[in-house]
Amino acid sequence: MRLALLGCGTVGGEVVRLLHEQSADLAARIGAPLEIAGIAVRRLGRDRGDLPVDPALFTTDALGLIKRDDVDVVVEVVGGIEPARGWLVEALRAGKSVxxxxxxxxxxxxxxxxxxTAEGGGDLYYEAAVAGAIPLLRPLRESLHGDRINRVTGIVNGTTNFILSAMDATGAGFAEALEEATELGYAEADPTADVEGFDAAAKAAILASLAFHTRVGAADVHREGITEVTAADVASAKAMGCTIKLLCIAARGADATGRETVSVRVHPAMIPLAHPLASVGDAYNAVFVEAEAAGPLMFYGRGAGGAPTASAVLGDVVAVSRNRLAGVRAASESAYADLPVRPMGEALTRYHISLDVADRPGVLAAVAGVFARHDVSIATVRQGPAGGGAAGRGEDADLVIVTHVAPDAALAATVRELRGLDIVRSVASVLRVEGGL
Structure with missing residues (x-):
């Protein structure tokens, strides 16, 4: 089986190394040896260390490499939208597996x-696109096809999980924790894709598409990052027996009219310490799947890094190579359900709201009235002096409210009205609460 490798950075280099080190085992598992037909890179002269590969295999002509008749499988680890989209569409239409x-x-x-893929008749595999080495997409794509998945909740970005875990462990603020993550190599020089939730949102779209047999794109995912999470938020979560995680949540259920829909969102949220995802620390990933017959399933492991990602890539290479040798192909995309994506405003969630209010009689009643007007039920209220200081009447006080489940639009409207009250000095923070607290 002849491979065209597009990209030879951190992941691509590990793919080359593992192909070399495990060549005999891979050949035995597939039934034929794997050979690299060529490696497309941006710059030919770059120092690639002691990578075990013939320098003559490198080329800057990715499209030319893809079009070669002796290429069976195209492995793409370049990233980005273009030119990768054009390369892969060309390969798939030509009947090659990707x-x-x-x-x-x-x-x-x-x-x-x-x-x-449907036009060319090859295979499209992408296990490494979500959660690195964790075997997650294949179970959703194949193992659980006899079941109905109702919800997928996951920590799918290692950088943000490291930052939030550091804030929880040390009491540091976001900026300090991000600086540590950058120094340790967990965060990129430009961490925007991670800390603003773009990376997690892309993965959420892929998970929802597979879980609910519906095409879900990045534009369908409600996205919020972690840059507004403060040390005070983390302390407040601890006081409630919770921790804060950046979650991707994909859920299936009926809307107000009874029509079945899906909801897909990424945002920071408080979860109780008893939740399986609460103990996932450092840069690890974990995904919690709730299926009707199988029940709750947990997938956990390293979600990024050259070696873990290369492991997932080679697992896919073995699968598509076996299929090509056998003259078969994997099941095609399953999007038969074609469920509409529910707007974020209709998603059911809970809010944790921290208010800085005037410390005088009638404040709590006025605040409660706002919640009542928007048909939002209050679960708990905690009141204390502003800044958490000693008890006793002052000018301001802190009011922390946790709601019962309500549509996100009603909760957001409640917060907007609270911001306009004279007795509310500021809305210090708003965080969603997930996980059955």
């Missing part, structure tokens, strides 16, 4: 790739 780790492309225009 293995990709490109979550951004799959979330942005997975439809084009799946349509090209």
């Amino acid at each position: 293995v990709t780790a490109n979550k951004a492309l799959l979330a942005e225009d997975g439809a084009a790739l799946h349509d090209a």
Whole structure:
């Protein structure tokens, strides 16, 4: 089986290394040896250390490499939308099988790739696109196809999980924790894709598409990052027996009219310490799947890094190579359900709201009245002096309210009205609460 490798950075280099070190085992598992037909890179002269590969295999002509008749499988680890989309569509239409780790492309225009796969008759595998080495997409795509999945909740970005875990452990603020993550190599020089939730949103779209047999794109995902999470938020979560995680949540259920829909969102949320995801620390990933017959399932492991991602890539290479040797192909995209995506305003969630209010009689009644007007029920209220200081009447006080489940639009409207009250000095923070607290 002849492979065209597109990209030879951190992941691509590990793919080359593992192909070399495990060549005999891989050949035995597939039934034929794997050979690299060529490696497309941006710059030919770059120092690649002691990578075990013939320098003559490197080329800057990715499209030319893809079009070669002796290429059976195209492995793409370049990332980005273009030119990767054009390369992979060309390969798939030509009947070649494709293995990709490109979550951004799959979330942005997975439809084009799946349509090209159907046209060419090859395979499209992308286990490495979500949660690195964790075997997650294949179970959703194959193992659980006899079941109905109702909800997928996950920590799918290692950088943000490291930052939030550090804030929880040390009491540091966001900026300090981000600086530590950058120094340790967990955060990129430009961490925007991670800390603003773009990376997690792309993965959420892929998970929802597979879980609910519906095409879900990045534009369908409600996205919020962690840059507004403060040390005070983390302390407040601890006081409630919770921790804060950046969650991707994909849920299936009926809307107000009884029509079945899906909801897909990424945002920071408080979860109780008893929840399976609460103990996932450092840069690890974990995904909690709730299926009707199988019940709750937990997938956990390293979600990023060269070696873990290369492991997932090679797993896909083995699968598509076996299929090509046997003259078969994997099941095509399953999007038969074609469920509408519910707007974020209709998503059912809970809010944790911290208010700085005037410390005088009648404040709590006025605040409660706002919640009542928006048909939002209050679960708990905690009141104390402003800043958590000693008890005793002062000018301001802190009021922390946790709601019962309500539509997000009603909760957001409640917060907007609270901001306009004279007795509310400020809305210090708003965080969603998930996980059955």
